Amino acid sequence: MFEDDDRRRYAVVRNHEDQYSVWPEDRAAPEGWALVGVAGSKSECLAHISAVWTDLRPLSQRS
Template identity: 55%
Template sequence: MNDERRYRVVVNDEDQYSMWPADLELPAGWRAEGFEGTRQECAARVDEVWTDMRPAGLRRRMDAAVG
């Protein structure tokens, strides 16, 4: 399947990443991360920046329990 669409990398308040078609309005709770490209390029960007899959709230609670 040849996907010609442009996508943008998006992130939510829990620092969870995804990609969304660039020509569509973003869903509630998501903001553009700043990268736009092909589906493959956006997937590579998500892999590059989303290194800790835990939601931000969980990371904060775990850090507080340790500290």
């Protein structure tokens, strides 16, 4: 499964609630998610997400 393959390249995706995830770079982003322009190893993508996703609440729950 791709979750355990750290040699694969990933892309960072974001949904309409401003939530982030990693997705295999060679696959189209899943419905409801958009590429944010950051790609690399899983650890690089997760580091980017950690730096930018500081409020984990869905956008609709933020005041």
